[in-house]
Amino acid sequence: MTVKQDEIEKIAELARVRIAPEEAAEVTARIANILTLVDQLQAVDTDGVEPMANPLDAVQRLRADAVTEINQREAFQAIAPAVENGLYLVPKVIE
Amino acid sequence: MHELSVAQLSLGLRQKQFSSLELTRSYLDRIRTLDGQYNSFVTVDEEGALAAAAVADARLAAGEAGPLLGIPLAHKDIFCTRGIRTSCGSRMLDNFVPPYDATVTARLRDAGTVMLGKTNMDEFAMGSSNESSFYGPVHNPWRLDCVPGGSSGGSAAAVAARLAPLATGTDTGGSIRQPAAFCGITGLKPTYGRVSRLGMVAFASSLDQGGPMARSAEDCALLLNAMAGFDPLDSTSSELPVEDYSAGLQQPLAGLRIGLPREYFGQGLDAATGERVHAALALLEQQGATLVDISLPHTGLSIPTYYIIAPAEASTNLSRFDGVRYGYRCAQPQDLRDLYTRSRQEGFGDEVKRRILVGTYALSAGYYDAYYKKAQQVRRLIRQDFLDAFGSVDVIAGPTTPGPAFALGAKGSDPLAMYLEDVYTLAVNLAGLPGMSVPAGMADGRPVGLQLIGQHFQEARLLNVGYQLQQVSDWHSQVPAGGEQ
Numbered sequence: 001m002t003v004k005q006d007e008i009e010k011i012a013e014l015a016r017v018r019i020a021p022e023e024a025a026e027v028t029a030r031i032a033n034i035l036t037l038v039d040q041l042q043a044v045d046t047d048g049v050e051p052m053a054n055p056l057d058a059v060q061r062l063r064a065d066a067v068t069e070i071n072q073r074e075a076f077q078a079i080a081p082a083v084e085n086g087l088y089l090v091p092k093v094i095e
Numbered sequence: 096m097h098e099l100s101v102a103q104l105s106l107g108l109r110q111k112q113f114s115s116l117e118l119t120r121s122y123l124d125r126i127r128t129l130d131g132q133y134n135s136f137v138t139v140d141e142e143g144a145l146a147a148a149a150v151a152d153a154r155l156a157a158g159e160a161g162p163l164l165g166i167p168l169a170h171k172d173i174f175c176t177r178g179i180r181t182s183c184g185s186r187m188l189d190n191f192v193p194p195y196d197a198t199v200t201a202r203l204r205d206a207g208t209v210m211l212g213k214t215n216m217d218e219f220a221m222g223s224s225n226e227s228s229f230y231g232p233v234h235n236p237w238r239l240d241c242v243p244g245g246s247s248g249g250s251a252a253a254v255a256a257r258l259a260p261l262a263t264g265t266d267t268g269g270s271i272r273q274p275a276a277f278c279g280i281t282g283l284k285p286t287y288g289r290v291s292r293l294g295m296v297a298f299a300s301s302l303d304q305g306g307p308m309a310r311s312a313e314d315c316a317l318l319l320n321a322m323a324g325f326d327p328l329d330s331t332s333s334e335l336p337v338e339d340y341s342a343g344l345q346q347p348l349a350g351l352r353i354g355l356p357r358e359y360f361g362q363g364l365d366a367a368t369g370e371r372v373h374a375a376l377a378l379l380e381q382q383g384a385t386l387v388d389i390s391l392p393h394t395g396l397s398i399p400t401y402y403i404i405a406p407a408e409a410s411t412n413l414s415r416f417d418g419v420r421y422g423y424r425c426a427q428p429q430d431l432r433d434l435y436t437r438s439r440q441e442g443f444g445d446e447v448k449r450r451i452l453v454g455t456y457a458l459s460a461g462y463y464d465a466y467y468k469k470a471q472q473v474r475r476l477i478r479q480d481f482l483d484a485f486g487s488v489d490v491i492a493g494p495t496t497p498g499p500a501f502a503l504g505a506k507g508s509d510p511l512a513m514y515l516e517d518v519y520t521l522a523v524n525l526a527g528l529p530g531m532s533v534p535a536g537m538a539d540g541r542p543v544g545l546q547l548i549g550q551h552f553q554e555a556r557l558l559n560v561g562y563q564l565q566q567v568s569d570w571h572s573q574v575p576a577g578g579e580q
Contacts, residue, residue, distance in 0.1 A: 008452065015410060015455040016417075016432070017448050018440040027449070033511055034453050038399040041469050044476070051471030054301060055287045055478060055527020056551065060330055075194040081424035088419050091430045 003032050096121050097257040098574075101166055101314040104260060108155055108165045115155065115165030119148035119209050122167045126211065126258050132239060135252040137172050137230045139212035140179055147209040154207055162317050162341075164207030168261040171250050172213035173220055174200050174305070175294035183296045184216040184228040184246075187416050187423045187442035197294025198326045199263060199305050206321040211259055214249030218444045219413065220270055220298045222246050223516040226507055227446045234503070235277060236575035237541055241500040244274030250308050251278035255575055261318050262308045267298050268401055269495075269520025271306050272532035276495035276544020279534045281561060281571060282308040283315050286552045287527035288333035290319075291326035299408035300331070302401075302524040311571050312533060312561030316340035319554060335552055343555045344562040349383030351560070352488040358394035359493030359519050367538035372494045375535035375545045378567050379492075379560065387488050391480040396473050397522035398514055403457050403470035404525070409447075410454030416442065449510065478526035485550050490560055494519055495532040495544030519546060529554045533561040534570035542570075 005028040012019045012027075019027050073086060082089035096118055099107065107113055123141055130136055144167065151165035175181050175193035182188045196204070204210070218227040225233040225248025233248040235241040236256040243252040247264030251274035254262050264271040266284035275282030283306045290305040297303060307318035319340050326332040353376070360369060380386055418424035418438030425441050428434035443451070457466035484491060496516060506512040523530040528551060532544035545564070549557045565571050 003456070007456075011452055011455050011459065014459065015414075015451050016435040016439055017443070017451055018436040019448075020440075027452070030449060030510060031452055031456070034402060034449070035456070037511060037514070038403050038457075038466065038470075041396065041399050041403070041473055042465065044396060044469075044473055046469060046472035046476070049472040049475055051468050052475035052478065053471060054331065055474075055525065056333070058288065058331060058333075061334075063327070072194065076420070079190075079192060079194065079421045081418065081421075090419055091428050091434055093431050 003028065003035055097125060100311060101260055101309065101317050102162070104166055105162050105164070109160055115148040115151040115209060116145065118165065119144050119167050119211070122211055122259060129256060130258060133234050133236055133252045133256055134231055135215055135233050135249040135256065135258060136169065136212045137182060137215050137249070138180055140210060143179065144209050144211050147204070151207045151209060159207070161207050163203070163321055165209065166207070166261065167209045167211050167259060168203065168263070169211050169214050169250060169253050169259040170200055170263045171216055171247050171265060173216060173265050173296045174263060175296070176200050176210070176213065179213065181213065181296070182229065183220070184218040184230065185443065185447070186229045189229060189423065191422050193294070195294060198291035198328065199295065199322055203321055214253055214262060216249055217246035219296065219409070219447050220246040220265055220267055221409070221446050221450055223269065223273055223513050224506065225249065225274070226503065227444055229444065232503055235500050237279060238500060240502055241541065242277065242503055244277035244500065246270040247308065248274045251275055251280055251282065254278070254280045254308055254310060257574065260309065261314060263305060263322070264308045265295060265303060265305045266524065267302045267405060268524050269517040271308060272495050272520050272530055272544065272546060273516060275308055275532040277500040277542065279542030279570070279573060280308060280310055281312050281315050281531070281533050282306065283319060283531040283554065283557065284523065284529060285319065285323060285554050286333070286529045288331050289552065289554065290322050291329045291332050293326055293328045297412040299405040300412060301408060302405060304524070311565050312558045313341070313344060313565070316344060316558045338555055340555050340558050343559050346559050347383060348379060348560065348563050351384040351490065352387050353379060353384050354387050354389035354484050354488030354491040356389050356391040356394065356484070356491060356493055358391050363497050363518065364494060365498035365538065368494055368496070368498050368543050371536040371538055371543040372545050375564060375568070376492060378564060382563055382567065389484045389488060389491070391484060391522070393473065393477045393480050394522060397477055397525055398518060400470045400473045400477060400525060401521040402453070402514060403466050404474065406450040406454030407457045407467050408454070410451045410458065413447070413451055418442070446510065474525050477522050481526045481528060490556060491548040493546055495546040499538045499541035499543055523548055527551065529557055531557045531561055533564055536570050
């Protein structure tokens with residue numbers, strides 16, 4: 001399947017990665033090349049093959065539902081770009 | 096001192112021939128004098144290293160005798176280090192000073208190692224040449240106009256140039272083994288789940304694995320002993336007990352069956368590289384091993400499978416970088432969406448953005464079954480190839496890479512050419528197996544690596560084979576010109 005530039009622009013929007021308009025054609029061409037490479041999988045017969053998410057077929061380990069972490073808000077917020085009164089600052093969301 | 100093995104250094108420390116402070120100063124001097132030409136470190140922590148060395152000397156004086164106590168090492172800049180910038184080779188994390196330690200760095204500090212600094216790497220570990228780093232490329236100590244491999248290129252170059260006796264690395268598709276091969280050192284990617292991923296910046300979570308990089312299998316075993324083990328804070332960490340990886344090194348190879356996959360010796364393999372690999376295999380044969388022709392029929396599919404699974408997982412993992420909680424934030428965002436999209440546009444490099452887009456595409460509605468699910472099915476077929484082969488052989492061997500280190504810039508403009516570099520290493524990650532690269536001589540002045548692949552959790556067997564090879568060869572003790580000073 002050939003990917004179109006407007007599809008890549010849509011994907012970039014979903015991934016929150018801005019592509020400069022003058023780069024869109026080149027980015028699309030490079031991604032199309034990668035998709036052509038991976039498309040050879042479509043020819044493989046995988047009927048009845050269980051998808052493998054973990055190479056050891058391990059499942060998530062469960063632990064007791066107990067609080068194990070301590071509050072480290074100050075340490076975490078010390079490395080944030082912008083905080084005020086214990087809150088992370090972002091541009092105004094609600095008009 | 097920089098020519099001694101870790102075991103020799105440890106003995107020297109315990110016998111008071113030199114102190115950890117003296118040893119650490121000697122390595123810091125080498126880094127200061129020599130690393131300008133390699134760019135293998137992005138951060139050198141002189142103050143922290145000298146303080147850690149003083150602590151190690153006090154522990155030694157008190158009679159402690161751990162095998163890594165007082166030994167300097169370098170950490171790939173993907174492992175979080177509390178209070179020391181952890182950049183992952185990216186502008187996105189150029190200002191990131193972690194408030195916590197990775198399990199690997201904490202364990203190694205507890206073992207008494209002295210961190211010299213953090214090594215350069217491909218951005219977010221995505222690359223095979225170390226050219227995608229925000230901090231500039233690393234130069235191969237054997238040939239300064241060539242790449243060191245990647246993504247753990249800084250760690251490999253630092254060990255090769257004798258700027259550190261040991262280094263940590265991570266391997267998602269070959270990122271320990273390929274630079275180890277290109278720089279003429281020994282590097283081991285353990286079984287998935289053997290080494291904790293906590294605090295190791297995530298790229299592709301079902302493939303990522305940390306491991307040791309050193310000059311010899313003997314030194315790798317000592318480092319792995321301290322890195323491996325169950326971590327309750329890593330949900331995919333294995334609870335299997337860890338064996339002593341140094342204990343079985345001297346086991347004879349008589350009776351060992353080594354499988355040679357014909358797919359690893361076919362078209363695309365550089366002739367001189369193939370000759371060096373066969374010469375190394377002949378030495379193993381002389382020690383009593385038997386070489387067996389085998390087939391891994393799905394080998395060719397590992398590249399397309401990997402380039403769906405790894406970008407899909409990367410696009411998910413890298414969604415955390417939003418310019419809000421830590422890391423890079425663009426100047427004067429217009430609104431929240433502008434804050435996200437421009438922080439990510441400016442904070443990530445081209446290859447990282449490309450993989451985010453490919454991954455998002457492969458996971459998007461309507462394409463999930465055709466791409467991600469399909470790749471997970473083929474992944475199972477790839478693993479089954481290995482499980483079938485291990486029915487008749489103990490270890491699998493072949494070249495680590497199709498050829499020796501290539502020139503800086505040679506593949507920079509073509510992602511697909513770069514992806515082919517990992518054709519012999521990707522399947523090992525997809526199958527979750529341990530894999531190791533050991534030096535196998537030189538081709539045109541550049542090192543060649545022999546790859547050894549083991550069954551799940553049989554790291555000790557690989558280290559044993561590597562150690563025995565290094566008893567009858569001196570490829571691992573050859574030093575690049577700059578490293579002799």
